[in-house]
Amino acid sequence: MITPTMKHTPALLTALLLGSFSPAHADLVAHFRFDDDLKDATGQHDGRPVDPKLAPVFAPGRFGSAVVIEKVNAGIELANPSAIDFSRDFTLAAADKLDLTVGGPSERQFITGPPVQLTPTLDYAAYDWSSLPKHRRSIYRFVWRGVPDPFMDTLDFPDLGLLAPSRSFSASSLQSLALYNNSFVLHFSSELAKEITTPAEAIRRILLRKPTADELRDFTAYAQKNGLAALCRVLINSNEFLFVN
Secondary structure (H helix, E strand, O other): OEOOOOEOOOOOOHHHOOOOOOOOOOOOOEOEOOOOOOOEOOOOOOEEEOOOOOOOEEEEOOOOEEEEOOOOOOOEEEOOHHHOEOHHHHHHHHOOOEEOOOOOOOEOOOEEEEEEOOEEEEEOOOOOHHHOOOEEOHHHEOOEOOEOOHHHHHOOOOOOOOOOOOOOOOOOHHHHHHHHHOHHHHHHHHHHHHHOOOHHHHHHHHHOOOOOHHHHHHHHHHHHHHOHHHHHHHHHOOHHHHOOO
């Protein structure tokens, strides 16, 4: 199940985990049941194999069916990928820190300071990401109109003071710097590193595939020198993670 707060990522998506999960949101963008095909139940983003010669393999998943991807170039690409964005939520999912609760109160991911007139001052950088065991999807973030989260603002989160029928897309050096240095990415790179023991596990959790021999050699050397958290940080900032093929 994919909502509009999700966009360019390894196409397989968290739909791997949510294959037959029932649609629960009016804002649903895509729903993949993986019932022996790659059809999107909304009719907008049917998938297709990146390599036509490698037919998808289906197997029992966490919820219903899932797709098994074991070979290089055996990924899946989607129609109309620019309408889907979930790099933030998928980062949480990879680190096993995503709260999938549907509905309920929003989550305030900032520290509140003295108000200016009626609007409080908000410190997003001071927020402690370890304050909760898991965090809600970005659609459940509490956002003050006129006081955007700098990280999400950099990633084209709409201005809540204006009508935004669709989320715009841009790719800039500022976004790359934000993704590489923001406390959100740094924290959950470290959290993911606690869940794994090898570079191969990092690649499987983040890129949803096995590493090639060259990747395993290079990433193992990098992890030995800089640690698994640094490797997770690099993979979260890779084009393969951020963009559909």
